[in-house]
Amino acid sequence: MIPTQLAHLFVFEPAESxxxxxxxxxxxxxxxxxxxxxxxxxxxxxxxxxxxxxxAYLLGRAAHTLILEGREKFLAEYAIGGPVNxxxxxxxxxxxxxxxxxxxxxxxxxxxxxxxxxxxxxxxGVMSHDLARQLLVLGVAESVLRTRWHEVxxxxxxxxxxxxxxxAIVDLKTxxxxxxxxxxxxxxxxxxxxxxxxxxxxxxxxxxxxxLPVHMxxxxxxxxFRCGVWRIGEDVLGVAQKDNEEAVKRLRRxxxxxxxPTGYEDMRTFDWI
Numbered sequence: 249m250i251p252t253q254l255a256h257l258f259v260f261e262p263a264e265s266x267x268x269x270x271x272x273x274x275x276x277x278x279x280x281x282x283x284x285x286x287x288x289x290x291x292x293x294x295x296x297x298x299x300x301x302x303x304a305y306l307l308g309r310a311a312h313t314l315i316l317e318g319r320e321k322f323l324a325e326y327a328i329g330g331p332v333n334x335x336x337x338x339x340x341x342x343x344x345x346x347x348x349x350x351x352x353x354x355x356x357x358x359x360x361x362x363x364x365x366x367x368x369x370x371x372x373g374v375m376s377h378d379l380a381r382q383l384l385v386l387g388v389a390e391s392v393l394r395t396r397w398h399e400v401x402x403x404x405x406x407x408x409x410x411x412x413x414x415x416a417i418v419d420l421k422t423x424x425x426x427x428x429x430x431x432x433x434x435x436x437x438x439x440x441x442x443x444x445x446x447x448x449x450x451x452x453x454x455x456x457x458x459x460l461p462v463h464m465x466x467x468x469x470x471x472x473f474r475c476g477v478w479r480i481g482e483d484v485l486g487v488a489q490k491d492n493e494e495a496v497k498r499l500r501r502x503x504x505x506x507x508x509p510t511g512y513e514d515m516r517t518f519d520w521i
Contacts, residue, residue, distance in 0.1 A: 254415070254453035259392040263309075266392055266405050273394055273403035274499070276444040280437055283495045290508040306357055307469065308422045311367045315374050315420060315467075316389040316408055327354045328364045366469065370422065373473035380465045380477050383418050386411040395452040398496045404448045416461040417445055423466045426474045438464065439480055443488035457489065458482060 270278055271293065282289035291297035314322040330339040331350040340347040342360075351358045359367070374380050387410040394403045408418040419442055423429045433439070442462045450457040462485060467475040502508055 254393075254449060254455075255388075257393055257395075257452050258388060258409075259394070260390065261392055263390075263405075266403070269394075269403060273401045274496070275403055275405075276441045279444060279492060279495060279499075280440065282499055283437075283440070283491070285509075285511045286498070286502050287508045287510045289499070290502075304469075306359070307363055307367065310357070310359055310363070311370050311422055311467075312407065312420055314367055315371050316384070325356060327351070327356055327358045329361055330358065369471075369473045370467050370469060373467045373475045374420075374465060377465075377475040377477065380475050383410050383416070383463060383465065383477070384408060387418070393448055393452050395448055397448055397451050398493060399500060400496050402444075402448050404445045406445055406449070409449075410463075414461070415459075416463055417442065417449065418463045418465060419445070421464055421466040422469050424469060426466060426468055426476050429466050429476065430478075433464070433478075437488075439484050439488040440492060442480060443485045444492050446485065447489055447492065457485075 281292055310326050313325055330347050333340050387408050389408055391409055392405050406417055407420045410416050410418050446457050446460050446462055450460055462480045464478045
């Protein structure tokens with residue numbers, strides 16, 4: 249079960265509120281920006297740069313909602329389809345005035361029928377996987393935790409905190425092709441993201457991070473919508489945690505000196521072909 253001292257700290261708030269609070273609390277994505285380039289982090293914190301939003305992100309967010317929070321929440325937060333042109337019997341295109349006015353009146357993101365079907369198939373892919381289904385039987389979705397870690401105010405929004413087989417962090421990922429998921433996980437630094445989640449959760453609960461296992465569930469966004477489950481090894485999480493700790497120390501120094509390097513100030517040697 250989830251430690252009582254941790255469960256009492258969970259906050260459930262709209263995603264917009266969580267993202268607004270990033271101005272005052274370090275998130276895993278902002279820490280990733282800082283590891284990439286302190287200047288990039290600074291630009292985003294000061295509004296000189298913004299996080300990019302792509303159509304694929306909408307699909308991923310909607311899939312998360314249906315898979316982790318259920319159909320009722322999914323239908324409440326997303327619209328499907330669009331207004332029908334009475335002359336053709338077809339849905340107006342997304343770039344038309346009629347569609348725009350319809351979507352604005354609804355006040356929520358709109359999915360096409362094709363996207364909605366795709367999300368249904370992704371959900372079926374997850375639920376057909378025995379291990380994934382077991383992890384998602386009992387737990388809490390989209391729980392927010394805030395605490396101070398290494399003298400920096402931090403926040404995390406955890407996809408799923410499972411009650412099954414003891415407390416564990418579960419992160420849901422969507423993938424183009426599971427064959428390359430492990431390579432993509434390294435490329436996008438998923439271990440660093442989840443090590444940060446674990447560190448913040450453990451600090452908030454006053455427990456050793458090693459008491460919290462970390463799993464990833466990944467599902468394909470296209471046929472045949474395969475699903476896989478990974479447990480991240482303790483050695484991998486340990487290395488990622490140390491990287492995060494070093495990055496937070498550098499962040500504190502940058503804040504104290506108001507100095508934000510690009511990360512490319514020094515001469516580099518190009519020595520391979």
